[in-house]
Amino acid sequence: xxxxxxxxxxxxxxxxxxxxxxxxxxxxxxxxxxxxxxxxxxxxxxxxxxxxxxxxxxxxxxxxxxxxxxxxxxxxxxxxxxxxxxxxxxxxxxxxxxxxxxxxxxxxxxxxxxxxxxxxxxxxxxxxxxxxxxxxxxxxxxxxxxxxxxxxxxxxxxxxxxxxxxxxxxxxxxxxxxxxxxxxxxxxxxxxxxxxxxxxxxxxxxxxxxxxxxxxxxxxxxxxxxxxxxxxxxxxxxxxxxxxxxxxxxxxxxxxxxxxxx
Numbered sequence: 362x363x364x365x366x367x368x369x370x371x372x373x374x375x376x377x378x379x380x381x382x383x384x385x386x387x388x389x390x391x392x393x394x395x396x397x398x399x400x401x402x403x404x405x406x407x408x409x410x411x412x413x414x415x416x417x418x419x420x421x422x423x424x425x426x427x428x429x430x431x432x433x434x435x436x437x438x439x440x441x442x443x444x445x446x447x448x449x450x451x452x453x454x455x456x457x458x459x460x461x462x463x464x465x466x467x468x469x470x471x472x473x474x475x476x477x478x479x480x481x482x483x484x485x486x487x488x489x490x491x492x493x494x495x496x497x498x499x500x501x502x503x504x505x506x507x508x509x510x511x512x513x514x515x516x517x518x519x520x521x522x523x524x525x526x527x528x529x530x531x532x533x534x535x536x537x538x539x540x541x542x543x544x545x546x547x548x549x550x551x552x553x554x555x556x557x558x559x560x561x562x563x564x565x566x567x568x569x570x571x572x573x574x575x576x577x578x579x580x581x582x583x584x585x586x587x588x589x590x591x592x593x594x595x596x597x598x599x600x601x602x603x604x605x606x607x608x609x610x611x612x613x614x615x616x617x618x619x620x621x622x623x
Contacts, residue, residue, distance in 0.1 A: 393428070477580055
């Protein structure tokens, strides 16, 4: 990056935004994760004892912990900056993008994110968990195999798919992207090109309940952060992040439909 472009970024970042240090950005990013864990752990244990999927506990943690805390932070700090909250002031990097951008950037981002996430969930994360976190109890395992899904009643499977689509994708995915790339990243832009890297790292650490997944969360979210940094629009991050979660939900739905449920 040239000196003039670096100065432009720093000038653009200042404006009326309250700029964040790396430590402040990390603390803000972790707060929704703490709220998530505080709800997830007891809920997961209770659901496991009842013979229900732990994925429901994650849905509760996102809906009643992570999402409210993230929005509380965004609204509170935006009011401190501007005197009132609006989407325009909270998310300054939200310019409109051409459809070609979504086609040339967004679709490949969804595809690459899907490949990375599936590889991470099926190969990398289990190896890290077995090597470094063998003490994690069974009731904290969220991902279930097709065989385990096939043993669940149809009503439970339908509820799982609804949680995946509505809470994980539409509520959780949108909130996570708006908070991490829409809200935090512009306020970290004064750090220069290291900002999207730190942003992706902090986003990975948001998942406090699954540290074995941090490497894959970091790599995947770095793609979203780099795209938002390059386009100066959180819309491309939303397209990639929520698009990936939507495809995952559709795959879960297909798995449920074609599973040999009795």
